[in-house]
Ligand code: ATP
């Protein structure tokens with residue numbers, strides 16, 4: 001079912017050929033909301049098992065153009081999970097301390113422990129998205145050591161290795177690109193200007209970034225095609241309809257957790273015997 005949105009390296013992602021507004025998995029909004037509520041209940045249960053078992057951790061990483069609905073989707077995902085062992089990590093413009101380190105340093109710090117789920121709001125991919133479009137690496141890399149023409153290719157490689165390294169250490173990474181159209185983004189910016197309660201979200205620089213729209217789309221296409229693997233797939237989710245986007249995200253997370261297949265730890269016979277004697281003792285004491 002999710003195959004059409006999943007990129008695992010076997011087929012290329014073509015940004016221009018990909019619809020941002022189709023709703024093929026569920027055309028009806030009410031039905032999608034109902035299915036999402038069912039999915040959320042299942043996700044909640046599986047997360048409890050994941051937390052109890054402590055065998056595998058999960059990173060669900062979100063990338064998107066501004067106003068695609070990233071923050072709202074993340075809030076929604078977090079609402080259906082229990083707070084134990086679940087957190088959001090947001091990656092903003094790097095601080096001076098972060099820039100003084102290698103670019104994966106701040107990412108690694110937020111990698112979840114086994115049993116935990118981390119929701120990444122932006123990620124290591126910023127360094128091959130805005131980093132590529134604005135050529136930020138020119139001020140970051142030591143050009144005497146590294147050929148600047150190769151920086152971005154090296155980063156794709158670094159990220160592939162990093163995610164595979166985490167996978168081998170029981171931490172999975174799935175990557176979600178919320179794919180909104182330029183026209184829909186314009187509409188959402190307009191509502192940020194027109195509706196007072198959305199004013200706080202509006203910044204003029206976000207509109208200026210629209211000039212680079214095509215360069216960003218190319219950067220997303222390249223990043224996805226260079227880093228989509230079986231173990232760490234990308235999902236490209238149509239984002240022009242928010243209700244549909246959220247529904248598909250719930251399907252993706254559920255599908256991933258089902259594949260991880262967490263189970264409550266089995267109680268050993270020894271512990272069972274211990275339970276039994278403690279039970280007798282407690283029964284006695286509760287009389
Ligand atoms: P968001 O836009 O994610 O909803 P926000 O508007 O609250 O969050 P911003 O201050 O806009 O927060 O922070 C996000 C900005 O940080 C984005 O413009 C993003 O491109 C930038 N950013 C994140 N990581 C990096 C990085 N590694 N290098 C350069 N810029 C980065």
Ligand code: MG
Pocket residue numbers: 066
């Ligand atoms: Mg912003």
